[in-house]
Amino acid sequence: MDFILNPFVTILTLLYSIFNQDMVLAIIVFTALIRLLTYPLTAQQMKSSKAMQVVQPELKKLQEKYKNDREKLAAEQMRLYRENGVNPVGGCLPLLIQFPILIALYQAVIHALAASPLSLIDLSGRLLIPGLGDVIPLENRxxxxxxxxxxxxxxxxxxxxxxxxxxxxxxxxxxxxxxxxxxxxxxxxxxxxxxxxxxxxxxxxxxxxxxxxxxxxxxxxxxxxxxxxxxxxxxxxxxxxxxxxxxxxxxxxQTAAPALTTPTPTRRDISKGGSSTPPKDSAKPSGGGKPRR
Incomplete structure (x- = not known):
C-alpha cells in the first residue's frame, strides 16, 4: 500500500505548502484531484449500473421461469447479457480498483495530520520530494x-x-x-x-x-x-x-405515462383552423338564387 500512500502523502503536503499552509484547502483540492483521476472508473461503473437496470425486468422474468433449473437460468442470463451488451462484473471492477485508492487517500490525510513525534518521523520518511520536509510539522489548527x-x-x-x-x-x-x-x-x-x-x-x-x-x-x-x-x-x-x-x-x-385524452380545441386552434362548429353556407344567394343584373 505504500506505493500508493507515499505519493498521496507527498502530494497532500505539497498542496499544503502551495496554499500558504492551509491544510483544509489542501485536503479539499487533493480530494478533487483524486476524484478527477478516478473519473473514468466512475463513468464506467455508472454505465454498467445503468445497463444492468435496463435488463432487470427481463432478468426477473428469467429467474421466475427457470427457478428450478439453475443451469438453464445461467445460460439464459448470459444470453440476455450478451444480446444487450451487458457485462455483469463491469460495475464491480471499477469499484475494486477505486477501493485501494480511496483507502490510500484516507490514510494520507491521517499521516499528514501527524501529531505525535513518532508519526512526524514517519511522515518525513514518506515524502518523495527533497526539501518538502521543511514544512513539517504541518499546521493543524x-x-x-x-x-x-x-x-x-x-x-x-x-x-x-x-x-x-x-x-x-x-x-x-x-x-x-x-x-x-x-x-x-x-x-x-x-x-x-x-x-x-x-x-x-x-x-x-x-x-x-x-x-x-x-x-x-x-x-x-x-x-x-x-x-x-x-x-x-x-x-x-x-x-x-x-x-x-x-x-x-x-x-x-414523473416517469408515469400520461393518460390519453381527447384534446379540447383552444381559441388559437380555432383561429388557425376555423370555428369548432361547421361554418354556415353563406355563399348561397338570397331571393330565390337568381343573380342580380
Whole structure:
C-alpha cells in the first residue's frame, strides 16, 4: 500500500505548502484531484449500473421461469447479457480498483495530520520530494479546532456540532442523487432490492455521522468534500437522479405515462383552423338564387 500512500502523502503536503499552509484547502483540492483521476472508473461503473437496470425486468422474468433449473437460468442470463451488451462484473471492477485508492487517500490525510513525534518521523520518511520536509510539522489548527483530533463538543463550538451533521447530510444526498430508484414490482409484491436500498440510504449516512464523532476533524472535512464533489460530478455529467429526494413520491410519478385524452380545441386552434362548429353556407344567394343584373 505504500506505493500508493507515499505519493498521496507527498502530494497532500505539497498542496499544503502551495496554499500558504492551509491544510483544509489542501485536503479539499487533493480530494478533487483524486476524484478527477478516478473519473473514468466512475463513468464506467455508472454505465454498467445503468445497463444492468435496463435488463432487470427481463432478468426477473428469467429467474421466475427457470427457478428450478439453475443451469438453464445461467445460460439464459448470459444470453440476455450478451444480446444487450451487458457485462455483469463491469460495475464491480471499477469499484475494486477505486477501493485501494480511496483507502490510500484516507490514510494520507491521517499521516499528514501527524501529531505525535513518532508519526512526524514517519511522515518525513514518506515524502518523495527533497526539501518538502521543511514544512513539517504541518499546521493543524482550524477554526479553533485541532484537525488531527475528533471534534470537541465540550467547547460549545458550532463547527464541532455542524461537522457530523454535514457528514450525514452530504452522505445522504450523494447516495440519493447517485442511486436511481428501483422500479416497482410488476406483481405488486414488496421489492426486496428496493427495501435494501432504502435501508442502506438511511443507515449508511447515520453510520458515517457516528464515525465523524470519533474521527479527526480533518477526516470529517475530507468526507464532506468528497461527497460534495461526487454530487457535483454527477450533476455536471447529467447523470444525477433527483427523483429519490423529491417529497411525497413526486419523483416516482414523473416517469408515469400520461393518460390519453381527447384534446379540447383552444381559441388559437380555432383561429388557425376555423370555428369548432361547421361554418354556415353563406355563399348561397338570397331571393330565390337568381343573380342580380
Amino acid at each position: 482550524w477554526m479553533g479546532m485541532n484537525l488531527s483530533l475528533p471534534p470537541d463538543m465540550t467547547t460549545g463550538s458550532i463547527i464541532a456540532y455542524a461537522l457530523p451533521v454535514l457528514v450525514v447530510i452530504t452522505t445522504w444526498l450523494q447516495f440519493k442523487v447517485t442511486t436511481p430508484p428501483m422500479p416497482p414490482s410488476e406483481d405488486g409484491k414488496p421489492n426486496a432490492a428496493a427495501s435494501t436500498q432504502q435501508t442502506m440510504g438511511t443507515v449508511m449516512p447515520l453510520m458515517y455521522g457516528f464515525f465523524a464523532l470519533s474521527f479527526s476533524v480533518g477526516l470529517s472535512i475530507y468526507f464532506i468534500a468528497s461527497n460534495v464533489i461526487g454530487i457535483a460530478q454527477y450533476v455536471l455529467m447529467g447523470k444525477a437522479d433527483f427523483r429519490n429526494i423529491l417529497p411525497f413520491g413526486l419523483g416516482r410519478t
